[in-house]
Amino acid sequence: MNKNKEQLLNKRYKAEQRFRLYGQSAIFMALLFLTIFIFKIFSTGYSAFQKTWLIVPVTFDAEIMMLEQNPSNEDLQDADYYDIALKSMANLDPNANEDQENELKRMVSYFFEKEIKNELLNEPNLIGKTKEVYLTASDDLDQVFKGNYPRDLPEDQRRVSDYQLKIFDQLVANGKVESKFNISFFTNADSREAELAGIASSFMGSIFSILVCLMIAFPVAVLAAIYLEEFAPKNKFTDFIEVNINNLAAVPSIVFGLLGLGVLLAIFQLPRSTPLVGGITLSLMTLPTIIIAARASLKAVPPSIREAALAMGASRMQTTMHHTVPLSMPGTLSGTIIGLAQALGETAPLILIGMVAFVNTIPGSPMDPAASLPVQIYIWAESAERGFVEKVSACIMVLLGFLITMNLFAQIIRHKFEKKWS
């Protein structure tokens, strides 16, 4: 009898421990996913911040470039650089046949002509001389150099030929291959060539959409929150508004994309693919988030503040505008930043309003076609080239960096400026 009781008790204690273990392992699993996730992104992405350059001696032969004596700056602009560019690549292997010369050319980006031109424009007295010029390696060699490309595949499954690899290895052995910080990733617009593609256009697109979103959503949401919290009579209509807000906060983002497509593009005829339309769509999406945050922080202002102001003879509008709203601002602002961070990461609605178009110029205003950072991630992730995989991860790192900064900023505002009432 007694033993039985003890057994039962032991069983119950064991169950207790097991339950506790389930809880711990659930937390562990969630954190494990997070770690794998971050690790995976960083391990594939960090290499995109480096770019591989081939150092190739280029002879600036005035005859081949069809330049006359003492050329002016304009002559230099118009000169023919393609032939000297080709020649300097072909010179890497003096006994290459025509096919091999072609392969040699494909070892660098198609941009190489321009790189050589810039070199000469910076230093016009190079004419007739030979200089070692840094040329962007093709994205496949870039990947080979970073060790991301399996070299042991059979040749016909590789995008790099054995011949190219041989020459490349020679260059590496001679120290003519160098890896430097990839500035062009931050300054270039999108490109079909992985080695040249950068995030500048999508970054500007994101900034413009977020600004448009902020300019629309913030004032409207704050005014709406003030009305609902401070002035609205309690009736069916305000209840209806409230239900609407709560529901909008949970409507899938893609539905807002359909709204943008069906109303902003089809009816108001706003320009497609632009951050303006993207920003308006995102602002409709962030509106409920900001309203809810602003209302919560208005609610947190103690009634004694309002009563004191009213007792001094302020009108209700004055009480609200001079006392309640300024006191609620820290909470409202941090809610706004969190809402904007959500909008910054949003992809689906932007795809529907056409912000997936291939844009290879950097937008100068919200009316120019652009992509945004998350959409750029999507575009690159869908393309088959190996060179884009690390670009995607790097772009994700930039995006996550922004989101983390914004959220930290929101935290700081909240902790620093919010008054604790107690």
Add this chain to the structure above:
Amino acid sequence: MNLILFTFIVLLGFTSYYFGRRKAYTIQSSNKRLTALPQFYGYYLSIWCAIPAFIIFSLWAIFEPTIVKLLILSDYSNQGYLDDELNLIYEKTKALSRGQFTGEITPFIEASAEKYFSLRSIAQSSKVVIVLSAIIASVAYAYKRISSNSRTREPVEKFLNAVLFTASLAAILTTVGIVFSLIFQTIDFFKVIPLFDFVFGTHWYPAKAFVRDSSEALDPTMYSDTFGAVPIFAGTFFIAFIAMCVAIPIGLMSGIYLAEYASTKVRQYAKPLIEILAGIPTVVYGFFAALTVGPFLKELGTSMGLEVSAESALAAGGVMGIMIIPFISSLSDDVITSVPQSLRDGSYAMGATKSETIKRVVFPAALPGIVGSILLGVSRAIGETMIVVMASGLAANLTLNPLESTSTITAQIVVILIGDQAFGDPKTQAAFALGMSLFLVTLCLNIVALRVVKKYREKYE
């Protein structure tokens, strides 16, 4: 021109504030008692100055193009042109008058271009005149009211109140906009495709609708067996189900652990860390699912002798589950912490262990709130787009095998609407019909969930 006028109105608005306030001071100096603080006189005057002008200005901007178009096209009205042709003529006219036209110039179009140009200049100058006279009239009226020292605070506050009220309508307007943008296309869609075929058809193959000559009349029989949404609905719920299989146990158990067991220190760090999962953009999850989880599952399956698609429902659903964990864990954490301590104390007093208390007392008490949080999670899973677009298949297979690929409502909307869309095409309309069903389903889930959570909160407050 518009910009100059706009800035002018704004500047006038600001200056009239100072005028109004100065007027108030002069009234004060003549030993009369003011009816409000001096700045209200300023607000009153600047509101009267700017608002009527803005209203006229924006109405004009909205209606001017339409009226000009009507006037131009009235020349062509009895020549039997189609609507599209008329639009083309109008566009040509506009381009010509701006000097950007490069095609063949007919005398007709040249004449209308001249007319367009003169109409536009008349419109511009009359706009400036009308706006300016409106400003003068309303400022004069307001100035007279100020001078006679009548009330200014009440009208200003009434105006502000109206502005606040209008802003609060934004939420309703957005909902109306959503319904409006979805419903017309959906109705058009169901005019071609019978509702029955959409809801009960088992073949979804919208690419078939793409091969159509636009000059042909719509032939409904062509689309039979093209827009049967059953595979899509099934795929959506199936992937959501997989997601919830991952999210509910992990989310719920971590919620319980955080609320009941975790020390303040663990809670302080673990909770925000888990919530990071909710802040990661979904496109990032999609990339992760497509690049890492999909191939990993495929390899794992092949090593066990199973045939796994690289775009399996399991990969998409699993990653989606990870995304939903924080929603469920923090909501259920909140719900569990708000269960009154007295219930727990009563249970402990009867000799129950902590886990027994949780399982038999706290959990049943918190159940409605937990169900609400799960429903919100389901609604997220159904509406999630990027993970499915990137990691699950795009072909709509009717299958219950998690290792095969399926498609969802959201993925199909993106597939149909990516790139250029032709409005009026059944394929485009199908996307809106899918959007409508998505909106309705999530709306129901949200309303039920919000109501359940609210009821529950009221119970213990």
